[in-house]
Amino acid sequence: MHRLAPRPTFVGSAFLASAALTVAFLPSSATATDDDRHHEGTRTLAYLNSLNNSGATGMASATVKGRKVRVKVKAHGLAKGLPHAQHIHFGEQARNECPTAGKDDKNGDFRIETGEGQPAYGPIRVSLTKRGDTSPASGLAVNRFPTAPQGHVHYKRSTHTKQDVARAIRRGEAVVVIHGIDYNGNGTYDFKSAGKSDLDPNLPSEATDPAVCGVLHR
Ligand SMILES: [Cu+2]
Numbered sequence: 001m002h003r004l005a006p007r008p009t010f011v012g013s014a015f016l017a018s019a020a021l022t023v024a025f026l027p028s029s030a031t032a033t034d035d036d037r038h039h040e041g042t043r044t045l046a047y048l049n050s051l052n053n054s055g056a057t058g059m060a061s062a063t064v065k066g067r068k069v070r071v072k073v074k075a076h077g078l079a080k081g082l083p084h085a086q087h088i089h090f091g092e093q094a095r096n097e098c099p100t101a102g103k104d105d106k107n108g109d110f111r112i113e114t115g116e117g118q119p120a121y122g123p124i125r126v127s128l129t130k131r132g133d134t135s136p137a138s139g140l141a142v143n144r145f146p147t148a149p150q151g152h153v154h155y156k157r158s159t160h161t162k163q164d165v166a167r168a169i170r171r172g173e174a175v176v177v178i179h180g181i182d183y184n185g186n187g188t189y190d191f192k193s194a195g196k197s198d199l200d201p202n203l204p205s206e207a208t209d210p211a212v213c214g215v216l217h218r
Pocket residue numbers: 085086087088089124177178179
């Protein structure tokens with residue numbers, strides 16, 4: 001029964017708080033002939049490329065329906081066994097792209113710090129945590145992000161976001177960023193190789209520097 005499938009098919013969910021309820025009460029005939037693209041939402045896909053010579057790569061997808069967004073992230077080559085903050089970034093004023101050393105390394109230290117990336121990808125709008133809050137307030141909730149035991153992140157979650165973020169994803173303007181680079185390869189994030197984070201001086205820059213980035217395109 002497709003009504004019980006993990007990707008529920010339904011219409012008009014934008015105004016209903018719970019997708020589960022919608023699925024439960026919607027007659028299956030209502031969607032049987034519906035256009036896939038309509039009832040599954042708008043799909044976007046990002047190729048995640050290395051930043052800061054992290055060597056990590058991956059892919060991400062986001063499917064938006066109303067304010068509901070279903071996100072999948074697969075990445076590999078990340079620092080092993082360390083938490084990797086991951087977000088959807090978007091800024092009305094941003095270039096809606098990934099930063100480059102040429103344009104964005106303003107202080108000329110051959111690294112792109114998180115803040116230096118903001119003119120390109122904008123601020124954090126969705127925190128891709130494993131559990132709990134997904135708002136920007138959880139942007140550095142280190143204990144709720146994937147830890148990449150083998151350097152891999154396999155992540156899947158559905159959440160709700162603000163309308164402008166949902167719209168940005170649909171337009172292909174949102175950017176997925178995974179943070180965290182162990183520059184000196186000593187198995188931990190510390191202050192030795194890159195100092196303090198420009199985002200939070202209590203955290204090492206290694207914990208917050210962007211490791212991969214990709215624009216979610218339709
Ligand atoms: Cu981020």
